[in-house]
Amino acid sequence: MFNPEMGPREPEEEIPREETGSVENIESINEEQQRQEKVEKEQTPEEVLAVINEAIEKGREVLLTQAGSDGIITNIATPYSIEGNFLTIEAGGYGFDIKIDSIKKAEIVEKEEQEISPEDFREMLSQIPALKEMLAEREKRLQGSADSEEIKTLETEIEELRQEIAGREELLEE
Structure with missing residues (x-):
């Protein structure tokens, strides 16, 4: 359409498909x-x-x-x-x-808090004395052992028992 005041209208520029809102472009x-x-x-x-x-x-x-x-x-x-x-x-x-x-x-990275049921909690606490007995037994065996392989195994078991007991006692404090 021609408007004498505006002059001839220029054709609209076509926008290529890639520059519009294509899914790939938006992503x-x-x-x-x-x-x-x-x-x-x-x-x-x-x-x-x-x-x-x-x-x-x-x-x-x-x-x-x-x-x-x-x-x-x-x-x-x-x-x-x-x-x-x-x-x-x-x-x-x-x-x-x-x-x-x-x-x-x-x-x-925040650790997710795990919910412990009251029954599981009581069970874990009831096992602390038995774990301490196992720890004392392993420590006695360690003192009497001369075999280097057995010493290594006992030291590992003792450390694991100590960590397990500490973890359960920590739960008790909380």
Whole structure:
């Protein structure tokens, strides 16, 4: 249509399909926004180290976010040592060294609280004296043993019993 005041109307430009709201385009935009949000929330190496040290102290897993060549890499791992600028972690049964400077964010993974039924709780508590007896028996056997293989086995059993007793006594305190 021609309007003498406006002049001839220019034909509307066709917008290619990729630039409209196609599902693929919306998904890629959402992914890019998520990446940007993650990058914006980066921690300094000092903050990352503080979180990792806390995870090591508490014996907890840590969620590590790194900027990789393919975008954001996220791993849940158990950190077990820091040496210089490297963090050694265990993930999937393997040990890995990660450069601390490459970690953009670290968060401690919260353990889910497990509900214990009153019956199970009473059962666990009632077993503490028997566990202590087993511990005392193993400690006596350890003192009388000369076999290095048996000593190693007994030391492992003693440590496991101590941890089990401590865990149950901790539940009792809570």
